Amino acid sequence: MTFAIRTITRSATGGDIVHRPQLFDADQLTIGRGADCEVRLPDLAVNLRHATLKQTGPGTVLVESLGAEPFEVAGKFIPRAELKLSDTPKLIFGSHVLALSASDEDDSVLVDVTRMESAPEGASAANERKIFSLGSPIFGKRPVAWTLAVAALLACLVWPIASFLSQDRTIHHAQTISADQQWSTGPLSKSHAFLGKNCQACHVKAFVSVRDDTCLSCHRSTANQEAARTVAANERNWGGPEKVTLVREHAAHDRLLRAMPAPKDFVGQIKAVFQRQFDHNSERCASCHLEHLADTPPKGAAAGTPAPPRAIPVLRNTEDCASCHAKLRRSLGSTALRDTPDWTHHPEFRPLIARTPIGQSQPILDRISLIQQPTDYTGLIFSHKEHLSTVGGVARMAAGLRFAGGALNCTDCHRPNKGGKGFEPVKMERDCASCHSLAFAPGGPGGAPRMLPHGHPDQVVATLQNFYSGGGMGAGGVSGRQPPGFLAQLGRLISYHPDSGAATGKIRALFAPRGLCAECHTVVAPADATTLDYKIKLIHLTDRYLPRGDFNHNIPEHKHDAAGKPTCDNCHKAVDSEVANEVLLPRVSECASCHGKTKAKIETAASGDCVECHSFHAPGMATPKGDRGKDHPAALDSAVAPDKTVASTGSTGRRTF
Amino acid sequence: MAKAVVRQANRSDVRKHTGFLRDGNYRWLWVALALCAVSIVAYLMIDVEPRPRGGTMYGYILGTIGALLIVWLSLFGIRKRVITNGVYSLKAWLSAHVYLGVSLLVIGTLHAGFHFGWNVHTLAYGLMVLVIVSGMFGAAAYTVLPRELSANRGETTQKQWLETIRSLDAQLRDAAQPLDRAEADIVRLSTEKTDIGGSLINRLTGQYGSCSTHRAVEELARMRRSLPQAASAAVDQVDALLKRKQETLAQARRQIRIKTFLEIWLYVHVPVTFALLAALTAHILSVFFYW
Numbered sequence: 001m002t003f004a005i006r007t008i009t010r011s012a013t014g015g016d017i018v019h020r021p022q023l024f025d026a027d028q029l030t031i032g033r034g035a036d037c038e039v040r041l042p043d044l045a046v047n048l049r050h051a052t053l054k055q056t057g058p059g060t061v062l063v064e065s066l067g068a069e070p071f072e073v074a075g076k077f078i079p080r081a082e083l084k085l086s087d088t089p090k091l092i093f094g095s096h097v098l099a100l101s102a103s104d105e106d107d108s109v110l111v112d113v114t115r116m117e118s119a120p121e122g123a124s125a126a127n128e129r130k131i132f133s134l135g136s137p138i139f140g141k142r143p144v145a146w147t148l149a150v151a152a153l154l155a156c157l158v159w160p161i162a163s164f165l166s167q168d169r170t171i172h173h174a175q176t177i178s179a180d181q182q183w184s185t186g187p188l189s190k191s192h193a194f195l196g197k198n199c200q201a202c203h204v205k206a207f208v209s210v211r212d213d214t215c216l217s218c219h220r221s222t223a224n225q226e227a228a229r230t231v232a233a234n235e236r237n238w239g240g241p242e243k244v245t246l247v248r249e250h251a252a253h254d255r256l257l258r259a260m261p262a263p264k265d266f267v268g269q270i271k272a273v274f275q276r277q278f279d280h281n282s283e284r285c286a287s288c289h290l291e292h293l294a295d296t297p298p299k300g301a302a303a304g305t306p307a308p309p310r311a312i313p314v315l316r317n318t319e320d321c322a323s324c325h326a327k328l329r330r331s332l333g334s335t336a337l338r339d340t341p342d343w344t345h346h347p348e349f350r351p352l353i354a355r356t357p358i359g360q361s362q363p364i365l366d367r368i369s370l371i372q373q374p375t376d377y378t379g380l381i382f383s384h385k386e387h388l389s390t391v392g393g394v395a396r397m398a399a400g401l402r403f404a405g406g407a408l409n410c411t412d413c414h415r416p417n418k419g420g421k422g423f424e425p426v427k428m429e430r431d432c433a434s435c436h437s438l439a440f441a442p443g444g445p446g447g448a449p450r451m452l453p454h455g456h457p458d459q460v461v462a463t464l465q466n467f468y469s470g471g472g473m474g475a476g477g478v479s480g481r482q483p484p485g486f487l488a489q490l491g492r493l494i495s496y497h498p499d500s501g502a503a504t505g506k507i508r509a510l511f512a513p514r515g516l517c518a519e520c521h522t523v524v525a526p527a528d529a530t531t532l533d534y535k536i537k538l539i540h541l542t543d544r545y546l547p548r549g550d551f552n553h554n555i556p557e558h559k560h561d562a563a564g565k566p567t568c569d570n571c572h573k574a575v576d577s578e579v580a581n582e583v584l585l586p587r588v589s590e591c592a593s594c595h596g597k598t599k600a601k602i603e604t605a606a607s608g609d610c611v612e613c614h615s616f617h618a619p620g621m622a623t624p625k626g627d628r629g630k631d632h633p634a635a636l637d638s639a640v641a642p643d644k645t646v647a648s649t650g651s652t653g654r655r656t657f
Numbered sequence: 658m659a660k661a662v663v664r665q666a667n668r669s670d671v672r673k674h675t676g677f678l679r680d681g682n683y684r685w686l687w688v689a690l691a692l693c694a695v696s697i698v699a700y701l702m703i704d705v706e707p708r709p710r711g712g713t714m715y716g717y718i719l720g721t722i723g724a725l726l727i728v729w730l731s732l733f734g735i736r737k738r739v740i741t742n743g744v745y746s747l748k749a750w751l752s753a754h755v756y757l758g759v760s761l762l763v764i765g766t767l768h769a770g771f772h773f774g775w776n777v778h779t780l781a782y783g784l785m786v787l788v789i790v791s792g793m794f795g796a797a798a799y800t801v802l803p804r805e806l807s808a809n810r811g812e813t814t815q816k817q818w819l820e821t822i823r824s825l826d827a828q829l830r831d832a833a834q835p836l837d838r839a840e841a842d843i844v845r846l847s848t849e850k851t852d853i854g855g856s857l858i859n860r861l862t863g864q865y866g867s868c869s870t871h872r873a874v875e876e877l878a879r880m881r882r883s884l885p886q887a888a889s890a891a892v893d894q895v896d897a898l899l900k901r902k903q904e905t906l907a908q909a910r911r912q913i914r915i916k917t918f919l920e921i922w923l924y925v926h927v928p929v930t931f932a933l934l935a936a937l938t939a940h941i942l943s944v945f946f947y948w
Contacts, residue, residue, distance in 0.1 A: 033834060033841075044833050044841040044848075067838065122853060123822035131854040132815050132913055134920040141927045148932035156777045156939035161946070182777045183943040185711070203947040210948070271714055280948065293707060294772070307772075316706045 001055050002108035003029050005039055009115070021110075028054035029111070031093060032066075039111060045094030055109055059085045059102055085109060092116075156182060167200065186292040187309040194240050201238070202291075208279065215285040221246035250619035257283060259324040259331045282318050289313040321610040336367070343595075343608035346588055351545035353583065354378070363540050370588075375581040379539040381520050384574035384584070387413075397435055410568045420554030425543055428454050436519065441467060452510075457517075457534045461507050468503030507532050545585055549613040550622040557594070557605070676800060680752035689756035692722075693763040700767045709770035711778070711944070719768040720941075723761060727785065727937060730758050731930055755796050762789055777943055781936040788933055791925040798918050806919075809911045818909040822853070825902045832894040839880065840892060847873035847899055853909060860917040863910060870906060874899045 004021040011017050024038050031039040034048035041050075047067050054062045065071060065079040072092035073081050083089040085102040092098075099112040122131075129135065163179035178197045188196050195201045202210045217234045220227065235244050249256055260283065263269050275281050293314050294307030324331070326341035338347040348370050354363035354377040368374040387394050387408050395407040403412055413431040415424045429438070439449030450467070453459040510516050511523045511534040526533035552558065560566050569575055571586035594605040595612075606612050611623035678686075696719060705713045711720055733754045740747050765785050773779045826848045833844040850869035859865050877896055 035835075042830075042834055044830060044845045047838050048835075069838070122851060123819045123826065125816055125819055127853075128815055128819055131819070131909075132916055134857075134860070134917055134924070141924055144924070145928035145931035148928050149935040152780075152932045152935035153939065156780065156936060157942060160943065164946075180943075180947070182775075182780075183947055184774075184776055185778055185944075186772070186774055199947055206946050207948060267714070274714075290707070293710070294774075296708070314707045 001025065001027055002106070003038070003053070003111055004103065004108050005029075005111045005113060007113045010117070023108070028052045030066075031091075031098070039098065039113065041093055041096045041113070043094035043096055043115075046096070050093055051091075053098075053100075053109075053111070056082065058107065061085060061100060061109060063091060161206075164200065164206065184292060186294045186307070188291055189310040189313050191240070191242055191312045192291060193309060195238070202286075209284065210286040212285045215289075218244050219247050219285075221248040247617035250614075250616055255332060256324075259328055260319060261323055261327070261331065288316055288318055290316055321614070343592075343610070349546055349549075349585055349588055351376075351583055351585055352542055352547060353545075354540045354542065357538055357540075360535070360538050363538070370583065370585060374583055376542065376583050377540055378580040379522065379537045380541075380580040381518075381522065382580040384577040386578070388575050394435075401434060410566065410572075410574070416553065421552045422544075423553070426541065432520075436516075440464070457511070457536055460510065460517075461532045461534065464507050464510070465503045468506070504532065507534075544620075545583070548619045550615075550620060551613065552622070557602075677748050677751040677755065678796070678800060680748050685749075685753040685756040688753070689760040692757070693760050696764055696767050705770075708772075709767070710772060711768050711770065716768055716770065719764055723764045723768055724937060724941065726757055726761055726764070727933065730754055730761070731934060734927065734930075755792070758789055758792050761785065777936065777939050781933065781940040784929055784933040784936050787929050788926055791922045791929065795919075795922040795926060798922065802915050802919055806912065806915045809908065809915065813908075815909070815912065818905055818912075819853075821905045822851075822902060822909070825898055825905065829895060829898045829902070832891055832898060835889075835891050836895065840877070840895070843873045843876045843880070844895055844899075846870075846876070847902065851902075851906070853906060854913055855910075857917075859910075860913055861921070863914040865906075865910060868906070870899060870902050874903060 003024045003026065005024065006021040007019045009017050009019070022038075026038070029038040029052065030049055031037060031041065031046075031051045031053060032049040033041055033043060033046045037049060039053070047069055049066050050069065051063055051065045051071055054064075056062045061083050063071065063073075063081045063083065068079075070077040070079045071081075072078075073083070073089060081089075081091075083100065085100055088099060088101045090097055090099050095116045095118055097112075097114045097116060099110075099114070101110045101112075102108075103110050160180040160183060178199065180199045181197060183199070184196075187193070202214050204211070204214055216231075218231060218238060218240075220231050222228050222231065231246070251259070263272050272282075281287065291313045293310065295310045297307050322341050325337070326339055328335050328337055328339050330339075338345075340346055350367040350369045351374070352365050353368040353374045354365055356377045357363040363377050386392065388410075389395055390407045398408045398412075399406045403409070413426055415431070416422075417424050426432075428436075433454075437449075438452040438454055440452055441450040443450060450463075452463060511525070512518065513523070515523075517523055517534075517536065521539075522537035524535035524537055526535075558567070571590050572584045574584050577584055592608070594602050595608045596605070613622055615621045615623035699715060700709065703709075703713075703715050705715065710716055733750065736750055737747060765782055769778070769782055773782065829844050829848050833841050836844070847870040852869070854860060855865055855868070865871065874896070877892070877899065881892065881896075
């Protein structure tokens with residue numbers, strides 16, 4: 001039996017070199033690494049004596065492992081295999097392939113030994129870069145770089161813009177996740193926090209700064225009823241947690257712009273050029289009222305504590321009052337206002353003065369400086385001096401009626417309003433009638449005396465005529481404590497007879513020059529002396545003389561001195577005033593006596609800053625202090641709400657009877 | 658004569674190496690310091706109500722400078738592929754890249770007015786810091802490590818180490834031919850399974866505890882202890898060869914570790930720069946989109 005072993009090696013050019021076969025005339029061959037093997041495979045993966053190859057019959061061979069390690073045939077690792085040479089089987093030992101076949105010439109078995117091409121060794125020079133450089137163990141730089149860049153662009157730019165473009169611009173409720181929230185530079189103030197997920201509530205147009213119209217859609221204070229309704233509807237629809245503060249500017253917008261001084265310094269001019277170019281002007285609401293600015297964290301807070309949101313947007317003053325008001329005349333051309341560069345140049349107060357009306361028409365109101373010592377038409381006959389005197393009839397009556405202090409005080413007639421900042425309008429029935437009684441007969445409802453209707457001469461006439469014609473006549477006279485003068489007068493007036501002639505007499509006496517009405521009023525007698533068509537000359541009492549400034553009567557230092565004594569007469573020289581048309585306002589120098597010309601003269605006085613009495617958005621109000629002072633929203637509302645406002649145009653704060 | 662002097666001077670310049678940090682007598686260090694000083698002084702002097710932030714004039718100026726710097730610094734990736742001489746040499750450019758890059762920390766922080774939050778703006782800032790810090794690591798590595806690299810290499814080259822290892826493997830295979838299966842397997846462990854570079858952890862720590870050659874040496878020693886009769890000239894030879902391979906591997910791996918430190922930071926520096934450019938674009942566009 002013959003085995004022919006041919007070793008085939010690969011040449012440098014890639015061709016096969018078939019070595020001359022070694023012939024073995026033996027029953028079986030040993031395959032292994034050992035030197036004693038007929039088929040010697042110099043491969044450490046092969047055992048020293050790995051297997052035997054035996055011809056079992058014509059065209060069949062048996063291969064058997066000598067040790068535990070198998071060999072590979074047709075993809076299987078087996079320890080024993082009987083093979084047909086006609087199949088030209090291939091045995092694999094380590095990296096060597098033994099191809100078996102039958103010789104064409106004789107019955108010998110051909111064994112072709114080939115070494116398989118193996119992967120280049122780990123330490124091959126081709127691997128140098130891979131081994132010594134960092135290329136292989138982690139991802140390449142470029143794919144990671146591009147992945148990160150594209151991811152960042154998609155997440156931070158494309159997604160928010162797509163969501164901006166796809167949303168409809170009408171009011172909508174906040175979603176759970178808003179793509180554009182990541183663009184927010186800081187928390188919104190608490191007052192606007194409800195808009196936090198709805199960037200487009202304010203940022204309406206891309207690349208256009210927040211416009212005033214957007215702010216004013218909820219905050220506009222307007223005299224136009226329809227516009228006011230729209231504002232209220234917007235406020236309801238957006239559903240903010242607090243009542244909005246309604247604002248208006250203290251002058252027409254174009255006049256405000258014209259009054260604004262041009263930047264003087266170079267930096268300011270450059271800034272202005274940029275602001276114009278980029279349509280990011282500094283006179284927008286959002287230029288002064290800054291959002292997205294967190295508060296500074298409280299002291300001692302742990303590092304990394306998120307900065308707390310503010311209560312309302314931060315106010316940044318771009319200009320102060322003086323920057324416009326110092327040279328207002330020059331910048332505006334014409335204005336009724338005097339240039340006021342500072343408190344020392346504050347003009348004298350110019351109260352709203354009512355000129356004497358012609359007939360019963362409404363008086364014309366003018367702002368007239370106190371320097372001109374104006375007289376104010378009231379239509380009343382009244383002496384503060386007489387009422388405040390500690391001696392005389394009034395004081396005696398006050399003592400009789402047990403008024404505190406024995407005589408009349410200011411507050412007996414001028415009652416502080418809610419909050420004490422100002423005063424309720426004086427009302428005859430409440431503030432005068434306890435002395436100047438309107439009672440004319442007993443037997444009124446609930447046993448109270450019958451009262452003449454105040455303010456309506458025609459009704460007075462009708463009431464008395466009705467009474468004397470029997471309509472209201474009852475038994476008994478006037479009871480209760482009445483001032484002696486009044487009783488005597490009433491006695492003269494009323495004789496308790498149901499007689500229309502008597503009524504006429506009484507009515508004429510009532511309106512007569514020394515009658516009850518004429519004590520305080522100028523009576524206009526009927527043109528036709530046979531009629532009872534009496535008239536009272538028009539009464540005009542001003543509630544607020546200084547509509548563009550604020551004064552708080554409730555500040556303790558304004559109210560009383562250190563001993564608790566009221567200090568009204570420090571400013572209002574009423575004790576010397578004998579006629580009602582005197583203007584009892586203090587001069588501005590009176591304010592300066594405490595608030596100083598440049599700095600406060602007394603410790604407790606506020607500085608002489610404009611904002612103590614004026615504000616930008618509500619000129620008749622002091623500027624609210626603090627983030628959300630208790631007087632802030634409501635106060636501003638009442639001061640600037642169109643129906644209540646005391647402004648240079650429109651309503652004038654007058655009360656006409 | 659004059660030419661000779663010039664040539665002499667040039668030659669001495671060439672011989673005397675100055676690192677990129679000292680280039681031009683620290684010219685760019687001074688430029689960067691001046692930039693930081695001006696920014697800080699202006700920051701302290703300009704009273705911004707209610708507090709410093711990016712949306713003020715000073716904020717916009719710093720932001721513009723910062724953004725231009727970032728773009729210019731990013732262009733270094735292109736610039737470094739062209740090597741030139743002179744004032745605008747690659748070295749001078751690198752020096753400016755390093756110093757101006759570090760000054761961006763000051764400019765970026767002042768631009769933000771020390772105000773940070775969970776938003777795209779702070780994302781851009783964070784990425785910038787990451788790029789700068791990785792760059793500082795890289796600058797430090799390139800200042801210190803090249804010396805160690807050549808000290809470790811001595812007179813040899815990487816190629817020579819690989820040749821040595823290849824040759825040792827061949828010798829190991831030859832020497833192991835007479836050995837029986839178990840011993841041959843130990844040799845195969847070393848010749849077939851040894852990963853010279855190893856994983857990123859191996860490269861960074863220099864620890865190759867599970868290296869196949871180490872295991873082969875240990876196995877062989879254990880085998881020789883337990884089977885003293887197995888001792889033979891061939892086993893001795895294999896043992897000696899394995900130990901020589903270990904030494905060569907150790908030296909190559911020291912080189913790999915140093916080179917890893919020289920390269921690893923770029924795997925942060927470059928990709929994060931790309932992310933930074935994207936985030937910066939989003940930062941700038943978003944600010945003006947919702948102005």
